Structures are given as structure tokens and as C-alpha cells.
Amino acid sequence: MQNWVRDNGLGLFFGAIFLATLVGQALVGHADFNHDQLRHHDDPISLGRYVLSSDFGSDVMENWQSEYLQFTLYILMTVWLLQRGSPESKKPGIQGLESDQDQKVGEHTTAQSPSWARFGDWRTALYSNSLLIVMVAIWLGSWSVQSITGHNAYNATQFDHQQAAVSWLGYVGTSDFWNRTLQNWQSEFLAVGSMAVLSIYLRQRGSPESKPVGSPHAATGTES
Amino acid sequence: MLLPLTALVLAGCGQSSDRAAARAATERFLTAFRADDGAAACAALSSETRKALAREESGPCPETVGALELDGGAVTKVQVAVTNAKVDLAGGESVFLSEQAAGWRISALGCRPDGPPTTVPFACELEA
Numbered sequence: 001m002q003n004w005v006r007d008n009g010l011g012l013f014f015g016a017i018f019l020a021t022l023v024g025q026a027l028v029g030h031a032d033f034n035h036d037q038l039r040h041h042d043d044p045i046s047l048g049r050y051v052l053s054s055d056f057g058s059d060v061m062e063n064w065q066s067e068y069l070q071f072t073l074y075i076l077m078t079v080w081l082l083q084r085g086s087p088e089s090k091k092p093g094i095q096g097l098e099s100d101q102d103q104k105v106g107e108h109t110t111a112q113s114p115s116w117a118r119f120g121d122w123r124t125a126l127y128s129n130s131l132l133i134v135m136v137a138i139w140l141g142s143w144s145v146q147s148i149t150g151h152n153a154y155n156a157t158q159f160d161h162q163q164a165a166v167s168w169l170g171y172v173g174t175s176d177f178w179n180r181t182l183q184n185w186q187s188e189f190l191a192v193g194s195m196a197v198l199s200i201y202l203r204q205r206g207s208p209e210s211k212p213v214g215s216p217h218a219a220t221g222t223e224s
Numbered sequence: 225m226l227l228p229l230t231a232l233v234l235a236g237c238g239q240s241s242d243r244a245a246a247r248a249a250t251e252r253f254l255t256a257f258r259a260d261d262g263a264a265a266c267a268a269l270s271s272e273t274r275k276a277l278a279r280e281e282s283g284p285c286p287e288t289v290g291a292l293e294l295d296g297g298a299v300t301k302v303q304v305a306v307t308n309a310k311v312d313l314a315g316g317e318s319v320f321l322s323e324q325a326a327g328w329r330i331s332a333l334g335c336r337p338d339g340p341p342t343t344v345p346f347a348c349e350l351e352a
Contacts, residue, residue, distance in 0.1 A: 037307070041272045041352065043325040045307060053306050152305050159308035162320055162332050162348060164341035 022060070026051050029059060040160060054156070057149035058180070061142045066184030068139035074192050075132050084220050085200035087211045091221040103128070143181075147172050150180060242328070243302045246309035246321050249328040253319075254296050262286030270322060270329035272352035280350070292349050294334045318346060 005012065026047065033055055034044035050056055080096060083089040094102070101108045105128065106120040116127035126133070151171040158165055171177055195209070201217055204210040211219055249268050256264035266274055266285035274285040281288035297314030307323040320332040334349025 040322075041270075042307065042322050045323070055306060155303070155305035156308045158342065159303075159305055159310045159320055160322070162335055162345040162351060163343070164337070164346075165303050165305065165310065166342050170342070 025060070026056065029056055054149040054152035058146055058153050061146035061149060062180045062184055065139055065143035065146055066181070066188045068135055068142060069185065070188035070192050072132065072135040072139050073189075075135060082220070083196045083200070085217050086196045086220060087199050087209065088196045089220050146180070147177065150177055239304045242304040242309065242323070246304055246311055246328045247299050247302045249321060249330065250299060250302075250311045250313075250319050253330055253333070254313075257289065257292075257294065257296070260290055262289050265289045268330055270324060270331050270352055273329070273331055273333075273350060276352050277350055292334060294349060317349075320346075320348075320351075 030047050030050040033050055033053075037044050045053075078089065081089075082092055082095060084092065097103075100106050104110060104113055105117045105124055109118045114127065116123045118124070147168065151166075151168050154171055154174065154176055155165040166174065199210055202210075203213045203215075205213050253265050253268035256262075256268065263286045266277075266289055269277070269285065269289075277285050277288055277292075281291055295313070295315030295317050297317070299311055300314050301312040303310045309321040309323075309328065311319045311321065313319065316336065317333070318335045319330055320335060321328045322331045323329075332346075332348040332351035335346035335351070336348075338344055338347040
């Protein structure tokens with residue numbers, strides 16, 4: 001058990017702080033929602049009702065979708081684009097999908113290779129892109145839920161102001177939907193872009209996200 | 225695919241009972257209004273709406289609610305979003321409701337579009 005926890009510390013740590021912060025968001029989001037209710041002379045709602053509401057769903061999903069888009073783009077762009085000097089980049093000269101030998105697929109598999117890397121047919125093609133496929137699916141899924149829950153929350157405000165509801169298609173064309181979307185996208189792109197660039201010159205001793213402290217600034221990828 | 229479907233199912237299940245409750249509150253008001261039962265009609269209004277009526281008509285709600293000019297009619301459409309709802313009536317008017325601790329209550333009634341309906345608030349005979 002102790003070994004299992006040590007071997008999975010990264011996943012366990014982020015899983016735990018994810019749940020803790022999601023609970024925190026539910027609590028403060030509930031308080032904020034009810035504050036708004038009272039300002040409009042409406043009654044507060046229960047925490048359970050709030051957690052199942054479109055308001056909470058929209059607030060959670062707009063952040064999820066942007067995180068998954070960020071990593072989707074990072075996985076995809078690092079196949080072809082270089083950042084010279086960054087440990088986040090491939091070495092110059094190996095941009096692209098690389099050879100079967102380098103990627104250990106088909107006849108180049110080893111005894112420990114995943115079985116779908118070995119077949120050389122559609123299964124290998126699918127497995128070769130499985131990380132991106134799943135990340136795109138989660139991104140589009142959470143963005144779709146953001147649009148559904150955001151639409152419902154938007155119409156609640158419409159009704160509160162004695163205005164008619166907008167359609168789902170109408171909602172995804174509103175400034176509300178795109179403001180919620182783009183305010184998250186820009187921050188994700190800034191964070192990932194700055195990590196790629198700052199890691200050229202800055203170090204964190206012991207982190208695989210950094211080059212070794214003594215590596216030259218010009219060393220790209222795993223060069224040292 | 226699973227996430228959006230789950231959201232749609234959850235939203236649908238949660239709102240079907242709310243739609244029925246918002247419709248029932250509207251019908252309770254309309255039935256009482258037609259029967260000149262001021263007390264029952266006022267019970268379907270939110271406390272803020274009753275206060276607004278008392279201010280406008282200079283009298284307690286049960287005695288003044290009958291002075292409202294409403295076209296009424298059967299309920300033709302009910303839309304619920306979180307804790308707010310809009311109910312359309314056959315006479316062309318709409319009723320807006322909000323969910324209170326005691327259930328769904330009317331926050332505005334006798335409302336008609338006063339411009340583009342999604343961007344300009346409806347003009348209402350009575351609103352909180």
C-alpha cells in the first residue's frame with residue numbers, strides 16, 4: 001500500500017486537491033448564488049439544489065473545457081512546432097510524426113510494448129493518436145455541457161428581467177458565451193506559452209518539466 | 225458524448241416537476257382571479273409582487289388584485305430556467321415566476337413584449 005501511494009503520488013495529489021477545490025467552489029458558489037437571490041428579494045436555495053443547477057455546472061465546465069483545450073493543443077503543436085532551448089520542445093530536426101522505428105510501432109515493438117502498437121493496422125493508427133482523441137473528446141464534451149448549462153443560466157437571468165428566452169443556437173452566439181469561453185482560453189494559452197519560453201532560461205532543480213540546472217540555455221528538449 | 229447527454233437528462237428531469245409547479249401556480253392565480261377570490265389570487269404572488277400591488281393600488285392585495293387588467297387565457301407554454309420561469313397564456317400575455325421557499329410564486333403578470341422580446345423587458349401590468 002505504501003509503495004502504491006508512493007508510485008502514484010502525482011495522480012493522487014492532484015486528484016485530492018481537485019476534489020477539495022471542487023467542494024470549495026461549490027460552497028462559495030452557493031453562498032454567492034444565494035447572496036444574489038437575496039439582492040433580488042428571492043429566497044436562498046439549498047446546497048444540493050445549487051450543485052445540480054446550471055449555474056454551478058456552467059462555472060465548472062467553462063474551466064474544464066479550457067484546460068482540456070490547452071493540453072490538446074499542447075500535445076498537438078509540440079509534434080510539429082519547436083521552441084529552441086525549451087525542455088518542453090522536441091530537439092530540432094525531428095519535427096513531425098517520426099519514423100516507426102523511433103516510435104516503436106509495427107515490427108519495431110518490444111516485448112513490453114502495448115499490443116495495439118504491434119498490429120500495424122487501424123488499431124495502431126488509433127492507439128498512436130489515442131491521447132489526443134480522448135483529450136479532444138473531453139474538451140468538446142465539457143464545452144458542449146458549458147453551452148447547455150450556460151444557456152439555462154442565461155435564460156434564468158432573462159426571465160428575472162422579464163425578457164424572453166433565447167434558443168440554444170442564439171445563446172452560443174451571445175457575448176456571454178464567448179466572454180466566458182475566451183476569458184478562460186486566453187489565460188490557458190498564456191500559462192502554457194510562458195512555461196515553454198521561461199523554461200529556456202529558468203530552472204527548477206529536480207523537476208522533469210525543467211532542464212538540469214547546469215544545462216545551457218540553448219539545449220532543447222532532453223539535450224543537456 | 226456522455227457529458228452533454230447526462231447534462232441534458234439531468235436538466236430535463238429536474239425541470240419537468242418545476243414546469244408542472246410553475247404551471248399550477250399560474251393556473252391557481254388565474255382561477256382565483258376569475259372567481260374574484262382575492263386572498264387565493266394573492267397567495268400565488270410573491271411577497272415582493274404583493275408589496276408592489278399594494279403600493280400601486282394603495283390597498284391590501286386581496287382587496288386590490290381584482291383591479292388588475294388581465295387578458296388571461298389557458299396556459300400555452302411553460303419554460304423553466306434554474307429558479308425562474310415564464311408561462312405564456314392564450315390571450316397573448318406572459319407571466320413570470322420565481323421559485324421561493326414556499327414554492328413557485330408569480331413575480332410579474334400581464335406582460336407583453338415592448339420591443340425585441342429577448343433584449344427589451346416586457347411591459348407588465350404588475351411586477352415586483
